[in-house]
Amino acid sequence: MKDADWLDKDAEALERLLVERWLYRGAMLAVMLLSAIVSTYLGIQGVTTLADMITIGALLALAVTAAAVAFVMRLADIRIHQELRRRHSPPARSSIK
Secondary structure (H helix, E strand, C coil): CCHHHHHCCCHHHHHHHHHHHHHHHHHHHHHHHHHHHHHHHHHHHHCCCCCHHHHHHHHHHHHHHHHHHHHHHHHHHHHHHHHHHHCCCCCCCCCCC
């Protein structure tokens, strides 16, 4: 997400955007966990055929991709949090007398 997409929004819209992105990151976490569970289950059953190896490889690739997407989303969320903090903080007083 580019900064220009969210910088013009008000504080309430940014908070809603953050909640929406937290839900997306939760979905990415669910994908990672499901991939780990299915990979473990298939590993316990025994990897004997090429199809099993391809399936496990695809699941692991899916998990790594979901992790990368969640990480990049988090980096953008940090910038949004900083902007919200800046907007909510009182203006600095001038020390010039």
